[in-house]
């Protein structure tokens with residue numbers, strides 16, 4: 359699929375700082391240590407009701423990872439899927455009385471436009487499940503050959519017993535895994551499975567559902583193997599960051615990693631598993647199924663500048679579950695106005711330490727609040743005491759543009 363157009367990023371003086379991120383699997387903040395080419399896979403949308411502020415916050419967090427790595431001199435290869443065929447999408451299309459392809463195409467177009475407006479760097483590989491059916495089926499065939507797959511009626515399941523480390527990423531106990539599997543697309547109660555946690559790899563053709571011919575028989579892919587195949591085939595095993603919201607820790611990321619580690623007979627799938635907190639509204643997780651959505655496109659249509667939305671989302675820490683409020687937009691508008699006034703000056707106070715501070719804060723598990731306060735500090739000084747460095751306003755402008763994706 360086409361992604362979207364990349365924003366220009368200014369180059370910053372000096373050298374970037376190595377990025378440390380919290381890893382769900384080891385439960386600690388530790389250095390990402392990419393080679394010359396940093397590789398990241400972030401789970402993409404299921405294209406209906408895109409793009410709400412929860413989606414935006416999640417892709418924004420990984421955009422900061424991308425920007426920090428680039429600033430530190432790495433090339434970044436970024437992959438992202440689009441789950442453009444799956445039960446929730448088909449159910450929504452049916453409810454709307456429209457073709458599922460039309461729904462997916464329209465919502466993917468909205469997503470692209472929103473990502474571009476929010477200055478999110480596009481993935482090099484933006485891959486729909488539908489365009490990857492053959493490679494996903496081939497991945498299931500690998501799992502069969504490894505003895506890790508079995509049939510239930512005509513459907514194919516992955517045997518979690520094939521990966522002794524299954525469960526290690528999330529670290530949940532079995533009752534919790536069973537509950538989460540049931541809530542998040544799994545079918546722990548289906549009779550005939552060897553283990554209730556075994557996830558679906560291939561769903562055999564059903565009347566009224568889309569399906570594709572394959573060596574496995576006609577059908578469509580399961581959800582976790584979609585991401586395993588798309589990620590491994592674009593990035594290889596042992597890539598640097600697997601990302602998504604914390605609602606994907608289990609069963610999605612646990613299962614994708616297990617599929618890949620068994621199919622490729624090597625580990626790890628990813629070196630860091632990084633998860634964002636859930637954005638909520640009045641204490642409830644923002645979700646398509648609940649319908650309590652604030653859409654980026656709605657805010658934009660109401661005349662809110664995308665840069666204000668981006669800045670508002672940056673005020674919270676990416677790992678915290680947190681509520682969205684409209685006051686966050688007011689606060690962002692005020693902050694942006696102060697920054698704009700300060701960078702519009704012909705001279706200002708020295709900004710080298712501001713750049714260093716923004717880098718240090720972001721390198722520390724994306725401490726965006728600290729980074730914003732460093733810019734606030736410079737702007738306040740510029741407007742109260744002033745300064746005589748003619749390069750400073752431009753340097754601050756470039757700093758917030760390159761590292762935070764904000765064009766004041």
Ligand code: 5CA
Pocket residue numbers: 401402403404405411412413415416439440441585601602603604605606634635636637638643644645
């Ligand atoms: N297509 C799958 C991933 S392969 C999927 O989860 N799609 S999604 O459209 O439901 O979500 C897309 C991304 O947004 C996921 O990383 C998900 O964790 C994240 N997300 C969904 N709701 C929220 C929310 N309220 N707050 C933060 N992130 C969210």
Ligand code: ZN
Pocket residue numbers: 400401402439585610
């Ligand atoms: Zn995924």
